[in-house]
Amino acid sequence: MKNFLLALGFLGILLSACSGGSPDLTLDQQTIDLGQVVNGEIRTIEIPLRNAGTSDLVIEAVTTSCGCTSAEVSPMTIPPGESGMLIVNFDSGAHGPEANGPVMRQVFIASNDSDETEIEFRFTVDVVANDK
Numbered sequence: 001m002k003n004f005l006l007a008l009g010f011l012g013i014l015l016s017a018c019s020g021g022s023p024d025l026t027l028d029q030q031t032i033d034l035g036q037v038v039n040g041e042i043r044t045i046e047i048p049l050r051n052a053g054t055s056d057l058v059i060e061a062v063t064t065s066c067g068c069t070s071a072e073v074s075p076m077t078i079p080p081g082e083s084g085m086l087i088v089n090f091d092s093g094a095h096g097p098e099a100n101g102p103v104m105r106q107v108f109i110a111s112n113d114s115d116e117t118e119i120e121f122r123f124t125v126d127v128v129a130n131d132k
Contacts, residue, residue: 021053021054021055021080022053022054022055022113022114022115023051023053023054023055023056023057023058023078023080023111023112023113023114024051024052024053024057024113024115025049025050025051025052025053025057025109025111025113025116025119026049026050026051026052027047027048027049027086027119027121028047028048028049028050029047029121030119030120030121030122031121031122031123031124032045032047032122032123032124033123033124033125034090034123034124034125035125035126036125036126036127036128037090037092037125037126037127037128038092038127038128038129038130039092039093039097039099039100039127039128039129039130040092040093040097040130041092041093042089042090042091042092042093043089043090043092043125044087044088044089044090045086045087045088045089045090045123046085046086046087046088047085047086047088047121048083048084048085048086049073049078049083049084049085049086049109050078050081050082050083050084051078051079051080051081051082051083051084052081053080053113054080055080056077056078056079056080056112057077057078057079057080057111057112057113058076058077058111058112059073059076059077059078059084059109059110059111060110060111060112061108061109061110062086062107062108062109062110063107063108063110064088064105064106064107064108065105065106065107065108066094066105067094068090068091068092068094068095068105069088069089069090069091069105069107070088070089071086071087071088071089071107072086072087073085073086073087073109074087086107086109086121088107088121088123090105090123090125092125092127093130097129097130099127100127100128100129101126101127102124102125102126102127103124103125103126103127104122104123104124105122105123105125106120106121106122107120107121107122107123108120108121109121
């Protein structure tokens with residue numbers, strides 16, 4: 001019986017070593033306030049992200065909550081322990097010259113992180129009138 005239990009324990013260790021582990025996507029910041037942005041300006045945000053897991057992190061999709069915002073992750077595959085960058089562009093004039101005031105937008109990152117298949121990054125901004 002003792003040998004059987006030892007064999008099972010060894011088999012479990014062997015299987016976990018062969019499974020390749022799992023990726024773990026972490027963002028340095030999940031929210032940011034850009035403060036005031038003049039209507040018509042395009043603001044770029046770069047947020048570091050990291051694979052804190054033990055296998056390759058594969059970014060499957062990057063989407064945004066509004067057409068005034070575009071986003072991408074580079075690179076789309078991040079090895080264990082390595083970092084990448086979330087690059088977000090916000091066009092404060094996309095809704096027209098009269099669309100001023102506080103705004104909140106979201107970026108969604110889908111990946112092969114089994115614990116959290118999609119994470120959200122949010123930013124806020126106060127769009128102010130362009131006095132020109």
